[in-house]
Amino acid sequence: MPYWLMKSEPDELSIHDLQRLGETRWDGVRNYQARNFLRSMQAGDEFFFYHSSCPEPGIAGIAAISRTAYTDPSALDPHSHYFDAKASAEKNPWSAVDVRFVEAFARVIPLAELKQQSALLELPLVQRGSRLSVMPVNAEQWAAILALR
Template sequence: MPYWLMKSEPDEFSIHDLQRLGNGRWDGVRNYQARNFLRAMAAGDLFLFYHSSCAEPGVAGIGRIENDPFPDPTAVDPKSPYHSSKATQEKNPWIARNVSFVDAFDQVISLTRLREIAALSNFALLQKGSRLSVMPVTDEEWQAIVACR
């Protein structure tokens, strides 16, 4: 089973929001490579829920992909902060996924802690200049991260 990491700013959508709701829509991705990773996912795939752009960035829990990709409705909503002037109802290059809650970690596994784990030396998240909001995670990386919780 492929694994993934997906980033969200916790004041926008956090692991605790997903826990409270049980499921939600992952939308607003506006990078083509990240979008392609969203397309590559399959229903049932697990992802690390990463809190970004906050006081303590890090892995906060685990979610599950619930469906096939579908056109991201925020791209065509002029009131949305994720509105895309290039997207129309007929031609929307952006996609969303429905996700569900699996687990919230007692403590966020901080970026500092992730950098200390030898098995993560090639982890894309930790590479200089890596800013993708969606990325694949190898089985070895997944096991190393989940073992830290």
């Protein structure tokens, strides 16, 4: 089963918000490579939920894909922060997935700690200049991160 890491700003959606909701739509991805990763996800795939752009960025828990990729409705909503004026009902290049809560970690695993792990050197998250919001995680990286919680 493939593993993933997906980033969200906690004031937009945090692991605790997802815990309260149980399930929600993951939308607003506006990078083609990240979108393609969303499109390759299968129901049941698990991902690390990463809090970004906040005082303590890091991995906050685990969630899972509950519905595979579909057209992202936020791209068509002029009131949405993720509105894309170039998108239309007939031609919307963006995708969303539905996700469900699995686990909130007792602590956020900080990015600085992740960068110190030799098993994670190839993880795009810890590489200089990488800003992807959705990325694959291999089984070795998944296990290394789980061991840190």
